[in-house]
Each structure stands twice: as C-alpha cells, then as structure tokens.
Amino acid sequence: xxxxxxxxxxxxxxxxxxxxxxxxxxxxxxxxxxxxxxxxxxxxxxxxxxxxxxxxxxxxxxxxxxxxxxxxxxxxxxxxxxxxxxxxxxxxxxxxxxxxxxxxxxxxxxxxxxxxxxxxxxxxxxxxxxxxxxxxxxxxxxxxxxxxxxxxxxxxxxxxxxxxxxxxxxxxxxxxxxxxxxxxxxxxxxxxxxxxxxxxxxxxxxxxxxxxxxxxxxxxxxxxxxxxxxxxxxxxxxxxxxxxxxxxxxxxxxxxxxxxxxxxxxxxxxxxxxxxxxxxxxxxxxxxxxxxxxxxxxxxxxxxxxxxxx
Amino acid sequence: xxxxxxxxxxxxxxxxxxxxxxxxxxxxxxxxxxxxxxxxxxxxxxxxxxxxxxxxxxxxxxxxxxxxxxxxxxxxxxxxxxxxxxxxxxxxxxxxxxxxxxxxxxxxxxxxxxxxxxxxxxxxxxxxxxxxxxxxxxxxxxxxxxxxxxxxxxxxxxxxxxxxxxxxxxxxxxxxxxxxxxxxxxxxxxxxxxxxxxxxxxxxxxxxxxxxxxxxxxxxxxxxxxxxxxxxxxxxxxxxxxxxxxxxxxxxxxxxxxxxxxxxxxxxxxxxxxxxxxxxxxxxxxxxxxxxxxxxxxxxxxxxxxxxxxxxxxxxxxxxxxxxxxxxxxxxxxxxxxxxxxxxxxxxxxxxxxxxxxxxxxxxxxxxxxxxxxxxxxxxxxxxxxxxxxxxxxxxxxxxxxxxxxxxxxxxxxxxxxxxxxxxxxxxxxxxxxxxxxxxxxxxxxxxxxxxxxxxxxxxxxxxxxxxxxxxxxxxxxxxxxxxxxxxxxxxxxxxxxxxxxxxxxxxxxxxxxxxxxxxxxxxxxxxxxxxxxxxxxxxxxxxxxxxxxxxxxxxxxxxxxxxxxxxxxxxxxxxxxxxxxxxxxxxxxxxxxxxxxxxxxxxxxxxxxxxxxxxxxxxxxxxxxxx
Numbered sequence: 001x002x003x004x005x006x007x008x009x010x011x012x013x014x015x016x017x018x019x020x021x022x023x024x025x026x027x028x029x030x031x032x033x034x035x036x037x038x039x040x041x042x043x044x045x046x047x048x049x050x051x052x053x054x055x056x057x058x059x060x061x062x063x064x065x066x067x068x069x070x071x072x073x074x075x076x077x078x079x080x081x082x083x084x085x086x087x088x089x090x091x092x093x094x095x096x097x098x099x100x101x102x103x104x105x106x107x108x109x110x111x112x113x114x115x116x117x118x119x120x121x122x123x124x125x126x127x128x129x130x131x132x133x134x135x136x137x138x139x140x141x142x143x144x145x146x147x148x149x150x151x152x153x154x155x156x157x158x159x160x161x162x163x164x165x166x167x168x169x170x171x172x173x174x175x176x177x178x179x180x181x182x183x184x185x186x187x188x189x190x191x192x193x194x195x196x197x198x199x200x201x202x203x204x205x206x207x208x209x210x211x212x213x214x215x216x217x218x219x220x221x222x223x224x225x226x227x228x229x230x231x232x233x234x235x236x237x238x239x240x241x242x243x244x245x246x247x248x249x250x251x252x253x254x255x256x257x258x259x260x261x262x263x264x265x266x267x268x269x270x271x272x273x274x275x276x277x278x279x280x281x282x283x284x285x286x287x288x289x290x291x292x293x294x295x296x297x298x299x300x301x302x303x304x305x306x307x308x309x310x
Numbered sequence: 311x312x313x314x315x316x317x318x319x320x321x322x323x324x325x326x327x328x329x330x331x332x333x334x335x336x337x338x339x340x341x342x343x344x345x346x347x348x349x350x351x352x353x354x355x356x357x358x359x360x361x362x363x364x365x366x367x368x369x370x371x372x373x374x375x376x377x378x379x380x381x382x383x384x385x386x387x388x389x390x391x392x393x394x395x396x397x398x399x400x401x402x403x404x405x406x407x408x409x410x411x412x413x414x415x416x417x418x419x420x421x422x423x424x425x426x427x428x429x430x431x432x433x434x435x436x437x438x439x440x441x442x443x444x445x446x447x448x449x450x451x452x453x454x455x456x457x458x459x460x461x462x463x464x465x466x467x468x469x470x471x472x473x474x475x476x477x478x479x480x481x482x483x484x485x486x487x488x489x490x491x492x493x494x495x496x497x498x499x500x501x502x503x504x505x506x507x508x509x510x511x512x513x514x515x516x517x518x519x520x521x522x523x524x525x526x527x528x529x530x531x532x533x534x535x536x537x538x539x540x541x542x543x544x545x546x547x548x549x550x551x552x553x554x555x556x557x558x559x560x561x562x563x564x565x566x567x568x569x570x571x572x573x574x575x576x577x578x579x580x581x582x583x584x585x586x587x588x589x590x591x592x593x594x595x596x597x598x599x600x601x602x603x604x605x606x607x608x609x610x611x612x613x614x615x616x617x618x619x620x621x622x623x624x625x626x627x628x629x630x631x632x633x634x635x636x637x638x639x640x641x642x643x644x645x646x647x648x649x650x651x652x653x654x655x656x657x658x659x660x661x662x663x664x665x666x667x668x669x670x671x672x673x674x675x676x677x678x679x680x681x682x683x684x685x686x687x688x689x690x691x692x693x694x695x696x697x698x699x700x701x702x703x704x705x706x707x708x709x710x711x712x713x714x715x716x717x718x719x720x721x722x723x724x725x726x727x728x729x730x731x732x733x734x735x736x737x738x739x740x741x742x743x744x745x746x747x748x749x750x751x752x753x754x755x756x757x758x759x760x761x762x763x764x765x766x767x768x769x770x771x772x773x774x775x776x777x778x779x780x781x782x783x784x785x786x787x788x789x790x791x792x793x794x795x796x797x798x799x800x801x802x803x804x805x806x807x808x809x810x811x812x813x814x815x816x817x818x819x820x821x822x823x824x825x826x827x828x829x830x831x832x833x834x835x836x837x838x839x840x841x842x843x844x845x846x847x848x849x850x851x852x853x854x855x856x857x858x859x860x861x862x863x864x865x866x867x868x869x870x871x872x873x874x875x876x877x878x879x880x881x882x883x884x885x886x887x888x889x890x891x892x893x894x895x896x897x898x899x900x901x902x903x904x905x906x907x908x909x910x911x912x913x914x915x916x917x918x919x920x921x922x923x924x925x926x927x928x929x930x931x932x933x934x935x936x937x938x
Contacts, residue, residue, distance in 0.1 A: 245350035
C-alpha cells in the first residue's frame with residue numbers, strides 16, 4: 001500500500017458519510033414536519049388554483065351546458081329542468097394528478113465551494129419531492145447540465161421518498177451548464193405538463209433565460225430556485241492570478257485588488273438582480289436559496305410564496 | 311572606503327552576471343496563480359478595469375525587480391569586504407599575558423579570577439581594530455602561547471577558552487621576555503598583562519627585562535581575599551627506624567586579621583590528627599608531628615577556618631606527601647665477622663641479611679647489595695651492587711693508591727644521599743689506602759692525602775668503596791656508621807627515590823628512576839599521562855598541579871613504578887590580595903580601554919544585516935499582500 005493509498009482509502013468512506021448525512025434522520029423528521037405544516041397552512045385555500053381546465057367526472061361542480069343527444073342522463077340537472085324547463089347537463093371539474101418536475105442543475109459550478117450549492121439543491125429538491133409525494137402528486141426528479149444526465153421515473157406516494165433520496169445521492173456534479181439544450185430534451189421527454197422546479201445557480205454561459213423560456217414556451221409552469229453562495233461574490237483572492245471557469249476552462253489574467261473585489265461583488269448582485277427582474281417580468285416564481293440558510297426555512301418560504309401546492 | 315575582499319573588477323563581473331540573470335528571470339512571463347471560479351463571465355465586468363490596474367501592477371513588478379537588484383548589490387558589496395580607509399592603517403600588535411598562577415584560582419570574584427580574566431580578554435579581543443593582531447599567552451611557570459599573532463576572533467576565542475590556572479607561580483620575567491621577543495620588529499607593540507598582580511618581586515624583574523618601545527597595559531583582576539595556607543609540608547621516615555616517621559608543615563595566615571583555623575592530617579585517606587589554633591595576622595606557624603603512626607603511604611594536610619568557612623583560595627588549603635616506600639632488600643655480607651657491621655644491619659628490619667665467609671661458595675640467588683668486609687671476592691651477576699670496606703689489592707673495581715695513616719675526612723660530598731645526615735669532620739682513622747677512581751667514578755670523601763670514599767659503576771653494577779677498615783677508626787662508635795651503611799644500601803636499592811616526600815609545583819622535577827631506562831610515563835592527578843624523558847637516571851618533568859602523581863617506566867622484569875606528591879608550597883602565591891597597578895621599571899602600565907577607537911568595524915556584517923532587514927520587509931509585505 002503506497003502513501004497515496006492512505007488518502008484514497010480515506011476519501012471514499014468520507015464521501016459516503018457525507019451523502020448519508022445529506023438525508024439523515026434529522027432531515028427526514030424535518031420533512032415530516034414540513035408535510036404537516038404544508039397541509040395545515042394550505043389546505044383548501046389553494047386547491048382551486050390547481051383545478052384542471054378539463055371538465056369531466058370529478059366531484060366538484062364546474063358548469064352547465066345544453067344537453068345534446070348522447071349525453072349521460074345521469075348528468076342532467078333535473079332541478080334546473082324543473083325550474084326552467086331546460087335540459088342542462090352538469091359539468092364537473094376533471095380532477096387530475098399534478099405533475100411536479102424537480103430539475104436539479106448538475107453542472108460543475110454547482111459543486112464549486114465544497115459542493116454547498118449542490119447539497120442545498122438536493123435537500124430542497126428532496127423536501128419539495130416529499131411534500132409533493134405526501135399530496136399524492138406525481139413527482140419526477142431530473143438531473144441536467146448541458147443534457148439530461150439522470151432521470152428518476154415518475155413516482156407518487158409518500159413511501160417512495162427513499163427512492164428519491166437514493167436518486168439524489170447518486171447524482172454527481174460535472175459538465176457544462178446549458179439549460180436551454182438540456183431542458184429542450186426534458187420537455188421532449190415529458191409530454192405531461194406540470195410544475196417544473198429548477199434548482200440551479202443559473203451560471204449558464206448561454207444565458208439563464210434560455211432554460212426558463214424553454215419551460216415557459218412548452219406550457220410548463222417554471223419555478224426557479226437559485227442557489228446562492230455569498231462567498232462567490234467576494235472570493236478571498238489578491239494579487240496576480242489567472243482565473244479560469246471551472247466548467248468551461250475559460251481563462252482571464254487579473255491583478256486583483258480590493259476595488260476589483262468590490263466591483264466583482266456588484267457584478268454578482270447585478271447578475272442576480274437580472275434573474276429576479278426577468279422572472280418577475282415573465283411571472284415566473286423565483287426564490288433565492290442561500291446555501292447558509294437551513295433548508296427547512298427555505299422550503300417554508302417557498303410555501304408561503306404559494307403556487308407550489310394545489 | 312576600500313575593498314579588502316574581492317577586487318572591484320571581479321565584483322563588477324559578478325554583479326553584471328547576477329544582475330543579468332535576475333533581470334532575465336523578471337522578463338520571463340510571470341507564472342500566475344491559477345484560481346478556479348464558478349462563472350468566469352461575471353468577471354468580465356471587472357476585467358474591463360484590468361487596463362487601469364495593469365500599469366500599477368507593472369510598476370509593482372518593477373519595484374520588486376529593483377528590490378531584488380538592491381539585495382544583489384548589497385550582497386556583492388559585502389563580498390568585497392569594504393572597510394573604512396582608516397581601518398587599513400597600521401594596526402597594533404598585542405601580546406596578552408594572562409596570569410595562570412595559583413592565585414588566579416581565587417574565588418573572591420565569581421566564579422574565579424581566571425574566568426573573570428578570560429572574560430576581560432574576550433572583551434579586549436572583540437574590541438580590537440580590524441588591523442590589530444593579538445597573541446594570547448598563558449603565563450605560568452613557563453609562558454605558553456595559546457594562539458598565533460592573529461586578528462581572527464575564531465582563533466583567539468578558543469585560545470582564550472583554553473586558559474587555565476595551575477598550581478604554580480607566574481613567571482613574569484619569562485612572560486615579559488617572551489612578549490618582547492614576540493613583538494620585536496612589529497609596529498605598535500603592546501604588552502597587556504592580565505593578572506591579580508601576585509607576580510613576585512616586580513622591581514627585581516624590571517631590572518632584568520627591557521620592554522623597549524612596547525607599551526605596557528594592565529588589566530587588574532580580583533577584589534580582595536582572605537586566605538590561610540599550608541605553605542610547607544614534608545614527611546620523612548626516621549633514618550634509623552623506618553617504621554616511624556615525622557611530619558613538618560607550615561601554615562600561614564596571609565590576612566591582616568587573626569584567624570582561627572582547623573588543621574587536619576590524613577594518613578592513607580583517614581584522619582589521624584585534627585587541631586585547632588589561632589593564627590595571628592600574617593603569621594607563619596611551623597608545626598611538627600613526631601613519631602607519627604597511622605600512615606603507611608600517603609599523607610595529606612587540610613586547613614580551613616575553624617567556623618567551617620572556606621577561604622578564597624582553595625588551592626593552597628590542601629597539601630600532599632608520600633612516605634618513602636619500603637622494600638625488603640637482600641644483603642649478602644662476605645666477612646670474617648664484624649660486630650659493628652652486623653649491629654648496623656640489625657637497625658633496619660627490612661633487610662634480609664645472608665652472611666658468608668670469604669672464599670666460600672657464594673649463594674646463587676639474587677642479592678640487592680653485597681658488603682665485602684676486607685675481601686674482594688668476585689661477585690656473580692646476581693649481585694646488583696657492592697659496598698667494599700677496606701678492600702684488599704686486586705679484585706676491587708678500582709685501584710688502590712698510597713697507604714695512609716692517621717687521617718680523616720677532610721672533604722666529603724654532603725649532597726650525596728650516601729652521606730646524608732652524616733657528620734664526618736672529626737672522624738679519626740689509623741690506617742688505610744687511598745683509592746684511585748676510574749673514569750666516571752665519583753669521589754664522595756677524601757682526606758688531604760687522597761680519596762678514601764669512591765662511588766661508581768662497573769658493567770652496570772654500582773659500587774661504593776671505603777678505603778679503610780672502619781674498625782680501625784672511631785667511625786664505628788658514631789651514629790654516622792650505621793647511617794652510612796644504611797644510606798649506602800638505600801642508595802643501591804634506590805629506595806631513596808621516595809624520600810622526596812613532595813615536589814614543588816612550577817619547578818622541573820627530577821624523579822629518580824633506574825638509570826637503564828630512557829623514558830618514563832607520569833600520570834598527573836587528573837589521570838592524564840605524560841611521557842617524560844629520563845636523563846642521568848632521573849625522569850624530568852615540569853609539574854604544575856598539586857596532588858599525587860604516578861610514575862611508571864620500563865617494561866617486563868625491568869618495569870618500575872613509583873608515586874610522588876606535589877604541592878604549591880608558595881607563600882607568595884598564597885598572598886592573594888590583588889594589585890591594581892603595575893609598573894615595570896619606569897613604565898607604568900596603562901589601563902586598557904576596550905571598544906576605543908580602532909574597534910573592529912566589519913562593514914560586511916552591516917551589509918548582510920541590511921539584506922536581512924530588506925528580506926524581512928519583503929516577507930512581511932508579501933504576507934500582507936502589499937507587494938503581490
């Protein structure tokens with residue numbers, strides 16, 4: 001056994017421990033709490049917002065229409081006939097399962113800074129998946145970078161959360177971000193439209209708008225959760241350096257000063273403000289998720305904002 | 311300013327080469343630290359400011375280059391060993407005579423005077439000008455140079471460290487003579503005496519030594535001290551009863567106050583006598599211990615204050631002596647019968663006497679001495695030495711001369727161990743024969759008519775011949791007779807060698823050894839072996855330490871070993887009151903001013919210090935990210 005083997009032997013278990021710690025018992029207890037809280041806060045109030053536009057055999061009355069030959073007699077509203085003498089057929093809302101697509105950015109930039117962003121994204125993804133599964137929604141988890149790198153088949157039911165955990169644990173960050181291309185593939189693979197929650201730092205060389213627009217244009221309801229690491233806004237650099245993009249390898253030679261770091265901080269703020277502005281204009285819900293904020297607090301913030309649950 | 315190291319042309323070549331390499335290295339593209347960032351596009355906003363900062367960056371790099379070149383210039387300048395022009399003027403030449411006498415062991419200044427002297431000499435060496443040179447000399451019984459005439463601290467420091475004080479007096483005369491000889495012909499000579507001033511009769515020395523143009527400087531050492539000493543110590547066996555011995559010692563109080571002292575006498579390491587008495591101011595008190603018993607080999611004396619306090623000079627508080635060693639000597643007497651001779655031989659119980667009649671067969675075993683009484687039998691090789699009394703014609707190792715009547719000893723060798731303690735002036739002899747000494751023989755006693763007592767050696771066998779029958783004189787009625795017989799036997803068996811109970815340190819000792827030996831080994835009290843030459847049957851050695859010594863010589867069956875003792879026994883050294891001024895003739899010693907003008911100024915040290923300081927500044931600014 002060589003000297004380097006010591007490190008090799010050590011790193012693998014450490015990575016496993018880290019993954020286990022990602023979805024440990026404490027995490028699962030918090031998920032349960034979030035599921036309860038979501039029911040108490042949103043029960044009834046938000047269900048109407050998620051009713052299908054289809055009329056069908058649901059339980060909830062939607063409208064009347066004129067009877068035409070061939071309609072089911074059982075749906076004729078006899079009370080109306082008695083009062084107005086017109087044959088009207090009762091229409092009910094078609095109840096359908098909500099499809100929730102949880103899209104996790106698996107590009108290299110998500111792993112930057114000790115994988116904090118990636119870990120936070122996975123926790124948030126797991127939390128929202130649990131809430132969705134608990135509400136009997138159809139949950140699909142997808143990992144993307146410049147393509148769809150991994151996909152967990154659509155599932156439902158609270159008991160399937162461990163499958164979600166397993167899938168998320170196996171996700172590995174890497175590759176270049178190209179949300180536009182990746183999400184085009186995604187929409188092609190998923191004909192059933194629904195809620196698409198994108199967990200990403202939105203460091204897309206092709207522009208963050210491309211990916212969101214793909215979802216919008218294909219009738220998905222995009223939901224943007226931007227992973228934010230404040231340390232990236234003011235890195236501890238000084239002097240003559242050669243910076244390179246961790247995804248593309250693009251290089252810049254700089255002599256970094258305090259003033260330059262201030263400017264960098266402003267540039268990051270501007271970039272994020274641009275994302276927020278775009279989402280507001282396009283009525284896309286947007287949540288900045290600080291990697292240093294506990295995930296349960298972030299999830300509750302998402303609930304309060306509304307729109308995630310029916 | 312002049313360069314005393316590498317020449318200027320060489321320095322310029324080195325500077326040119328090194329500067330070129332430095333500049334070349336700076337011209338090469340700076341290898342920047344590679345730092346990953348999550349999204350390089352965001353940096354584009356700040357990248358636009360690069361043009362503005364690039365100039366400043368270049369300027370800082372230029373400053374860094376200039377800084378490196380400055381460091382380089384300082385180092386190369388240091389290689390040149392620059393010195394002020396004044397320091398290249400003719401330097402002084404110093405001979406530093408450091409007193410290594412016993413009084414420098416005094417502890418009135420801590421830790422000892424010699425250690426303080428070493429510290430002072432070190433200060434002096436560090437205060438030397440760059441052109442000054444010094445020679446460190448330890449001034450003991452003989453002046454010992456410990457270094458060459460040098461200005462290098464690396465040579466002077468070890469020499470100073472090796473300075474020690476011995477149990478001898480310092481021979482200032484020899485020291486000054488050595489210094490004058492060493493400084494002859496050298497510019498700006500100076501003699502620096504580092505001493506407590508206990509240097510003997512300086513006025514007398516000044517008459518014999520001429521310092522010439524050498525300056526005299528003096529570094530006084532010591533404050534004041536109280537001391538009591540054993541100034542003399544010796545022991546001897548009674549000549550006629552060697553089982554008993556007597557001790558003579560002298561104690562001295564060198565202070566101006568009376569002192570109550572305790573004197574202990576140790577025989578073979580065990581206390582055999584303790585006495586307390588009062589010594590008056592500056593009193594010397596001889597004491598005798600007669601009929602001393604309880605010691606067979608070693609004797610030691612120790613003195614201290616009665617209250618248990620130690621004085622300031624421990625070196626003279628302890629004295630050593632050895633009792634003469636006793637050997638059982640085998641004596642062959644060839645005589646028709648001589649009552650006086652037999653009586654004399656009975657006095658020494660350590661004699662193993664065999665008597666045979668003249669003409670009879672001689673025993674074949676070994677004998678230390680044969681006494682031939684009125685006969686001249688041929689002795690076998692097994693007999694080591696012979697004492698002839700009234701030898702007949704023929705057979706004697708020397709010829710007989712004229713017949714003598716009514717004579718006595720008109721001259722005799724009082725220093726001869728054979729005639730020690732003998733009073734022969736009025737011995738009356740009726741008849742006898744003059745002896746004709748051969749080559750190398752020694753006349754020990756003679757009447758006005760011719761030699762009557764001769765010693766010598768034939769074929770390696772020593773002999774003593776007496777030219778008359780002692781029974782025909784009144785010698786046999788005197789104490790001198792048995793003493794003569796026993797002295798002669800002692801001399802033959804070389805038992806007398808131990809009779810010097812102790813030597814005096816600082817003198818050349820001549821320790822008797824068998825004359826057939828060329829060299830001997832002396833083991834000093836510290837266990838260090840010294841091979842010493844043997845000349846005329848004496849091992850020659852200059853001892854400087856008090857204590858017990860061992861001497862061994864020869865090998866195999868000829869191996870001999872003996873012990874002897876040495877003592878300081880020098881009252882002058884025991885007077886440890888320091889002297890603050892020193893004058894040699896008309897020259898009064900000047901004090902040494904250390905660190906005065908002419909002190910060592912090595913500019914290269916300051917240049918290196920500057921390099922170090924600049925490096926520290928660069929290091930600090932680097933870590934504060936000011937220059938990077």
